Amino acid sequence: MTLGTAVVETSSLGDRTYLVHDGEVAVVVDPQRDIDRILAVAGRLGVRITHVAETHLHNDYVSGGLALARLTGAAYLVAAAEEVSFARVPVRDGDRVTVSDRLALTAVATPGHTFHHLSYVVRHDDEVAGVCTGGSLLFGSTGRTDLLGAEHARTLAHHQHASARRLADLLPDGTPVWPTHGFGSFCSATPPDADASTIGREKLANPVLRLHADAYAEQLLAGLGAYPAYYAHMGVRNAQGADLIDLTPVARAGxxxxxxxxxxxxxxxxxxxxxxxxxxxxxxxxxxxxxxxxxxxxxxxxxxxxxxxxxxxxxxxxxxxxxxxxxxxxxxxxxxxxxxxxxxxxxxxxxxERRRATFADLAAEDADVVLDVRAAAEWDAGHLAGAVHIPLPSLTERLREVPDGTVWVHCAAGYRAAAAASLLARAGRRTVAVDDDWANAAAAGLPVVHEGPSRRTG
The missing domain is CATH 3.40.250.10 (Rhodanese-like domain)
Structure with missing residues (x-):
């Protein structure tokens, strides 16, 4: 039986969970909270989950690892250096974990995304079959290094550089790279440049393997934008350990x-x-x-x-x-x-009701207020002359900064504008939601300017 791998995508969060098996038993790496999807995959494949492994304590989602391990009786692998409130199998750099007589994992310390991050080299019949890199080495990128506080970001960036180099030196060029983050997750420093990769490809394409440590750190830190506020609560929740998810219907309201x-x-x-x-x-x-x-x-x-x-x-x-x-x-x-x-x-x-409009509509009218609710990096790349900039996540705290009059709200494609317009309307403001692609703004004749970094991002 050859090695089998199954990927459980969580595209809404930009993450992947991996189920690696030998046809009989399986290890699950970085499971999401809703473990029913993983159990369904294992059931279809006819394999038994005997090990669950975390590459790190996640900041972008609540892990289902503890619940999955308890439900299946699997060994739960978590870095020994992590302070957690539950029983686990403590894993350290170099530890070899035997999953079956054909399948094994070797832990490799890869600090950077977090201080105690681990990657897992997967071996099948004693041959390297892949490496689960979590938030370390991603496709054309790496995990961001500021989630534990800005004061640690530079130190962790240097750790991230050394960790990626270690993996590149340790593994054959043909080794498949299986990251958890990097498919839209804010845990990724930059967007991915591929949907699959190998160590050899990363040597050619990834800045962390092409730049010296200082240059890589400067590039990474300069490109980091804001990340969701709920990240502040995920690491704590994962250190405590989450119970089984409860998806039963909630009370109905009339x-x-x-x-x-x-x-x-x-x-x-x-x-x-x-x-x-x-x-x-x-x-x-x-x-x-x-x-x-x-x-x-x-x-x-x-x-x-x-x-x-x-x-x-x-x-x-x-x-x-x-x-x-x-x-x-x-x-x-x-x-x-x-x-x-x-x-x-x-x-x-x-x-x-609420009015929806296009950028062409905006160009044809004398708008009282134009509110841009995109992120700072989007604003810096170009924005409408005279627009007010308040990113959507900051809007509830900064409603008083929006000038009087009817507010035309836009973002890059319409989703955030609709949300922002509803927040403003709830506060009693008159709004028009621009439901259009940002690329159409200039085509409509609206003046797009570049004035350097925004000073209105909060």
Whole structure:
């Protein structure tokens, strides 16, 4: 039997989980919180999970590793240097873990993304078959080094450089690289340049293997942007160990309860598309559609621990949102409702509409205020002359900075603009959401300027 590998993608967070097996037993590396997906894969393959391994304590999601290990009886491999609140198999640099008589892992200390990061060299019949690199060596990039605090970023960047060089020296050029991050995750320093890679390819393409340590560190640190606020809580949660995920349906709310929650200032989130939301919605609700990066932007914007109510067209839509949010530690919404805005409203007066527009519409009108809610790096790369810049995650704290008048809100493609416009409308502002691609701004004749780094990013 040849070595088998299965990848469980979590595209909404930009991560991958790996199940590596010999046809009978398997090891799972960096499992996501919703372990039912992993158990389903193991069941289809007819393999038994005997080992679960973490490359590091993750900052971008709640791990399902402890729950998976407990449920299956698997050995749970976590770096010995990590301070955790649960029993685990402590793993150190150079440790060899025998999974079966044909399959084994060797731990390699690869600090950089975190101080105690490990990579796992996978051997099948004593031959190197691949390396699980977690947040260390990614496809054309590496993991970012500032998640443990800006004061550690430079030191960890140098560690990251040495770790990547160590892997490159240790492994054959043909070794497949299997990273956890780098497919949209904010844990990646820069976007990936491929969907698969090997050690040999990384030697040719990856800056960490082409630049000297100081040059690499300078390039990495200069390119780091903001990352989601919920990251601050993930490492702590993972050090404590998360229980089994609870995806059972939450309490259903009727029209009176929904209005009471809105009037109390709670977050009542409409999961429908931004087009459907603009056509008709329950006044006071917020637009974070499930058809976009819900977990990232809602998780980043929602105050930590705040009660959350979900509105969806169907129970399946609400359930999908529950799963997305539980992955980042928003475990149990306070309530939910399904159906249509008319069913969520007490009277027609509870319903509202919102104007959607294009950049061409903006060019044709004399707008009172143009609000750009993109990230700082996007603003620096070019923005509309005279626009106000407040990134979406900062908007709730900076609403008073938005000048008076009707606010035309834009981002890069429309998702963040819809969310921002709903936040402004909840605060009593008149808004127009620009639902258009940023590339169309210049084509519409709008003046795009480059004035250097933004001073309005918070």
């Amino acid at each position: 029209a009176d309860e929904l209005r009471a929650r809105i009037e109390a200032g709670e977050w009542v989130v409409d999961l429908r598309s931004r087009k459907a939301y603009a056509y008709r919605h329950l006044a006071g609700t917020l637009s974070f559609g499930l058809d976009g990066p819900l977990a990232t932007w809602l998780g980043w914007t929602l105050p930590h621990g705040a009660p959350l109510t979900l509105l969806g067209e169907s129970p399946q839509q609400v359930a999908a949102a529950q799963r997305e949010l539980a992955r980042i530690g928003i475990d149990r919404p306070a309530a939910a409702a399904t159906g249509t805005p008319e069913e969520w409203a007490r009277t027609p007066g509870d319903l509202a």
